[in-house]
Amino acid sequence: MTTSIVAGIAVLTAGGSISSRIAAQSRLRSQALTSELRRASADRQTLVDELVVANRILANESVLDGYGHVSLRNPGNADHYFLSRSRAPALITSADILEYDLDSAPVEKEAAAGYIERFIHGEIYRSRPDVKAIVHCHCPDVIPFSTTPVPMRPLYHMAFFVGAGVPVFEIRDAASSSDMLIRTPALGRALARTLADKTAVLMRGHGAVVAAPSLHLAVGEAYYLNLNARLQLQAMQLAGDKVKYLDASESAKATQDYERSWDAWRARLPR
Numbered sequence: 001m002t003t004s005i006v007a008g009i010a011v012l013t014a015g016g017s018i019s020s021r022i023a024a025q026s027r028l029r030s031q032a033l034t035s036e037l038r039r040a041s042a043d044r045q046t047l048v049d050e051l052v053v054a055n056r057i058l059a060n061e062s063v064l065d066g067y068g069h070v071s072l073r074n075p076g077n078a079d080h081y082f083l084s085r086s087r088a089p090a091l092i093t094s095a096d097i098l099e100y101d102l103d104s105a106p107v108e109k110e111a112a113a114g115y116i117e118r119f120i121h122g123e124i125y126r127s128r129p130d131v132k133a134i135v136h137c138h139c140p141d142v143i144p145f146s147t148t149p150v151p152m153r154p155l156y157h158m159a160f161f162v163g164a165g166v167p168v169f170e171i172r173d174a175a176s177s178s179d180m181l182i183r184t185p186a187l188g189r190a191l192a193r194t195l196a197d198k199t200a201v202l203m204r205g206h207g208a209v210v211a212a213p214s215l216h217l218a219v220g221e222a223y224y225l226n227l228n229a230r231l232q233l234q235a236m237q238l239a240g241d242k243v244k245y246l247d248a249s250e251s252a253k254a255t256q257d258y259e260r261s262w263d264a265w266r267a268r269l270p271r
């Protein structure tokens, strides 16, 4: 407690004139509000900085190239999320991070242009209260599994979540014609329906989306989803249908918070 707040409380408890008590109360309210705003601003900066690191990691580890994005739900307002303006993830700084509502409209009126496919984020946050962070990537390793009847299967314990199933979004089922991008809220909702309660969804001929209960999990799962796809293709080239996958019990029991991966990826970011 600051000295001035202590002094204010002393005035209130010691009595004094009515006007001095009102003045002290007003001063206390104003100080409390200022300190709350300062705290909220510091909390926001911490979240924004973490989201910048997530962008840099995903770019540095080749999960994202010039395209793709990562967002974070605002823990102080579940109907808002943070996402960069339209910019390559490797170049993003805290000044690029914008706040959006669930209609994927920027909260700030004069906001810079956003990603065309931001509706992916808004509509998944709307339909999945458990989701706190989302990665959308155009990662090439998953593409063969989005364009053939071969499903992704859990091959690697670090990608245990693949065992719950990775559905494939077919944009032709949601739009009679498209340029493959999630340009509208309606397409975002259709994608969220295909994702359902899963961690990851592939998008035919396009990429993938990972939805997770934390930013570190979303980054880790996006990385290992791609790695699982690469390893699965290699294993199938070696052994076809004789590949051994994690069984239902193994993938259900396996767990990972990716915290050490996050630390390692963060440590090797270019300075």
Ligand SMILES: [Zn+2]
Residues within 6 Å of the ligand: 068, 117, 136, 137, 138, 181, 182, 206, 207
């Ligand atoms: Zn995309």
